[in-house]
Amino acid sequence: MTSSNVQATFDRLLLLPGVVGAVLVDGDGVPVRTNLPENAAHMYANRMRPLVALARTMVQDMETGDQLSYVRLRTRRQELMVATENEHTIILIQDNRALDESRRSNASSRRWSS
Template identity: 70%
Template sequence: MASNSVQATFDRLVQLPGVTGAILINGDGVPVRTNLPADVTRIYADRMRPLVILARSMVHDLENGDELTYVRLRTRRQETMVATGHEHTIILIQDNRVLDESRRNSVASRRSSAL
């Protein structure tokens, strides 16, 4: 099972604005925690693994000694963020409309508090 800090991170990420799904995957590529249906979880886990392996290889080829830590994919409807580690991967799916609105509000809030 995932460590307490990974579990806590997962729990915190699920609460972010616009999150529609989250998957915690162990080092063997097996989903250990999710808030999505099993069939959707399996699709994300199965499809993301080769992409992460390819991205890791590319990072290594471009900058020997560097490591892939994060992959971000954005479509018209959603944004999928993948945080990779040695033992776990977290996949987070967010609705673009909610995510963009949250970002706009955050920027506006920082600007008004700076004044």
């Protein structure tokens, strides 16, 4: 994925329901783009790096030749989606209430349109 594709993906992700923050991290673990305060962006980048490395190792140990695509973490208040692509990582922080409401609305609209 080229740098411009990563930037475009980042911009699209910011428009998703419930998104409260996003951080684009380079291969050195440095936030290069974010809509969060700088200290929060660095905190997310620093905390996710070892988790992504561990998940990557686990996937490779379980299925040789496979690669990690993304990690999804859900807490009571937030859902974090961490997508990895080559040297870039995108961390997306979503509010659970807005995310769940959006999912319910989409499921309801699909039921009625069938």
